[in-house]
Amino acid sequence: DTEVTQTPKHLVMGMTNKKSLKCEQHMGHRAMYWYKQKAKKPPELMFVYSYEKLSINESVPSRFSPECPNSSLLNLHLHALQPEDSALYLCASSQPSRGTYEQYFGPGTRLTVT
């Protein structure tokens, strides 16, 4: 099973709202990632958690706040977003110690900020 699940599938929020994106995997992977993808562009890395600790933050604005409650779950808390934050948000996971380091992606959350 190579499934990563994400909820919700779609989210519309105003600039003053607070919302959260959720990601879950049951592959026993110990690295989890958040990416942002704009239309017709490759994904851009936002955050990496390795063994439940934040290991990479790609200078993402503080209105995005990641959280890794346990090895299977990854959340992205959103607050005071801007319209330019509208995008597809992808979660991914991988096994840090396995040879090829391939990442498995979820279906994404399509976020619209109004």
Add this chain to the structure above:
Amino acid sequence: GDSVTQMEGPVTLSEEAFLTINCTYTATGYPSLFWYVQYPGEGLQLLLKATKADDKGSNKGFEATYRKETTSFHLEKGSVQVSDSAVYFCALKHGANSKLTFGKGITLSVRP
């Protein structure tokens, strides 16, 4: 730093045509190489991978060979179908603690 270059798109083919999508990379050592596919409205799916020189990755009729001498990982399929219409990303990764570096992606449209 690492980089991946993909041929310019979009690409439009007729069903059953032969497909080649070029991908070259710049990196030190021996990165792992990947092709990901993104169907409309979906996330990325790992299509195939290769970890060392001369490795051939294959899946769903697609193939790509890791060519160290030409730093390339071109994607090929002998007979495309309408259902192969998607965006294809070439990517590399250098190890557990490195980033996945993507090419710009190329849109493939297959007409009946």
